[in-house]
Amino acid sequence: MTTENLKIALLLDSKDYGGIETHVANLAKGLHKSGHHVQIILLNNYGEHPVFESEQFLRSRLVKLDGGFNTFFNLLKKSNINLVHTHGYKAGIIGRISCKLAKKAVVSTFHSGEKGNIKIRLYSWLDRITAHLSPCICVSEQIKKSANLTADVIQNFVELPTQSFKTTVPATxxxxxxxxxxxxxxxxxxxxxxxxxxxxxxxxxxxxxxxxxxxxxxxxxxxxxxxxxxxxxxxxxxxxxxxxxxxxxxxxxxxxxxxxxxxxxxxxxxxxxxxxxxxxxxxxxxxxxxxxxxxxxxxxxxxxxxxxxxxxxxxxxxxxxFSCNAVIPQIFNVYRKALIGGSHAK
Known part of the structure; x- marks a missing residue:
């Protein structure tokens, strides 16, 4: 399969502003600038999203679902999406299983090393044991080791500010x-x-x-x-x-x-x-x-x-x-692995 002009879905479960959300927003913009069609899919609709409805470009890429496994699976079967990139444990579990059944390429990024409460630990365990269904990315070596994953370590990145970092406002x-x-x-x-x-x-x-x-x-x-x-x-x-x-x-x-x-x-x-x-x-x-x-x-x-x-x-x-230009080519190398045959493809 060609890796030009792909249709890529970025999947997550989110209602607030945070590091994962900023990462996904930056990734969506970087992939778009690279010539790919991008969708941001939220598994649940929690109302207006503070990140993905904060500007026109992100709003135009946003799809909200009802939280059901079947809803995402049916969307996936009917769509022409080439690859799903999951972020967070819930999206990782649902995304990998759905993509396996729908025969779609999938990549998962593991962002966090936090242990959390018992519920979070359970979801994290399920996330790790289903990780073999896709090529994985970890944002640090520590997360890769703690999750015991076979994964590419690709660090976080940001979109460069449009304005200079110099400011006349006193910073105290x-x-x-x-x-x-x-x-x-x-x-x-x-x-x-x-x-x-x-x-x-x-x-x-x-x-x-x-x-x-x-x-x-x-x-x-x-x-x-x-x-x-x-x-x-x-x-x-x-x-x-x-x-x-x-x-x-x-x-x-x-x-x-x-x-x-x-x-x-x-x-x-x-x-x-x-x-x-x-x-x-x-x-x-x-x-x-x-x-x-x-x-x-x-x-x-x-x-x-x-x-x-x-x-x-x-x-x-x-x-x-750690800019989009420096990091997105590394992410795309993992996409290529997924598109040509799974987590062990080279």
Whole structure:
């Protein structure tokens, strides 16, 4: 089968803004620019979607289903879709089984290393044991190892901003951006903030630890909550902190760096491929909170020249290694494997 002008469906189950959603939106745009027809298929209709209905191009590619296996399977049988690319455990399970029955090519990306609750663990187990039905992609070596998968490791990527990362807006916030869950360590972020009352800290996101975080936040922490897009908020952020206990390759780090924002993170998962220590941010030995505090102080007292140099290095590193142009050809190599015969085809 030719791999030109393909009809590709990006399948996921989603109702909120997050790393997977941003990844799929960037992938849809990149595939479209490469000359392919793209659909974004949501397994369930949860109402207006904050990412996929935020702009005309994504809205024009969006299909919402009713959550049923038969609904997607029947759509697949009647369609001229060449390949389905699944994202997330529910889409992975349903997508791979449906494509096997409908004799369609399928690829699955594993994004997360989080363990979650018992229900999530069950779905993740089913996701892993059905993974042999398709070629797989993992966004970090850690996720590949923890899931015990035969997979290509292809790291996250972003669409380059249309505007320069340089800004005249004073950036003062030390920020946490992500799900308020134990794995992401928002409680660690709060401990750091309490020891640095001279700086302003902000938390963007919500999740199962929201009540605990609200109850224990110090006065220098602003709880912004869930936002539908970080684009209007990035210019206010001076440093991004990643305090995760477990991590794959957080897309939020790439999004910050491409906008010239230095990142401070515990050196876990695939973060070291994105944050280059002392050049685009700081990598901290897990889980040394005192060193993390010292790096925040260093970041907040950079001279304009030092910050500009660090910002430019971070931007160029992302542009050259984690942009659509750099990563989508790698993804397409996995598509070729699926189209010519499955997960073991070369």
């Amino acid at each position: 916030q030390v920020a946490f951006v992500g799900r308020l869950s134990f794995e992401k360590g928002p409680d660690v972020f709060l401990r750091l903030a309490k020891q640095l009352p001279q700086y302003s800290f902000s938390i963007y996101g919500d999740g199962p630890m929201s009540d605990e975080i609200t109850a224990t936040a110090s006065d220098n922490v602003e709880l912004v909550g869930h936002v539908t897009s970080m684009i209007p908020h990035w210019p206010k952020i001076s440093l991004l902190c990643i305090t995760s206990r477990e991590e794959g390759l957080p897309l939020v780090a790439i999004e910050a760096l491409v906008r010239g924002i230095p990142v401070i993170s515990f050196d876990i998962g695939g973060i070291a491929s994105v944050v280059i220590n002392d050049l685009s941010g700081w990598l901290i030995a897990p889980f040394n909170e005192q060193d993390f505090i010292e790096s925040i102080k260093q970041g907040q007292t950079l001279s304009q020249t030092q910050r500009s140099k660090m910002s430019l290095f971070g931007y160029l590193h992302i542009r050259n290694n």
